[in-house]
Amino acid sequence: MADEGTRRPGRNEPCHCGSGKKYKHCCLAADEAADLAALAKQASAAPPTPPPEDEPAPRATPPPRATDQPWKRAAQGAQGTRGARRVTTPRKAG
Secondary structure, eight states, X not given: OOXXXXXXXXXXXXXTTSSSSBHHHHTHHHHHHHHHHHHHHHHHHSOOOOOOSSOOOOOOOOOOOOOSOHHHHHXXXXXXXXXXXXXXXXXXXX
């Protein structure tokens, strides 16, 4: 990670090493690898967090509300909540 006193250049700015290339083509990958290594070192040095003792039970979904619509009542019994069944007939030829 970048120190508080130093600032990394933007991706399209010239590289800070003086090569004349854009930062994204020169040192970006190396700087990101160094940042990841520093984060991994911090994570390994940090004490592990204990698992929670009391986990809340998963919430069950409530039952569907009653409806006064007869076309939905029939569909809910047979097919769940998908609605009325579509009837397809062959097209007329000619």
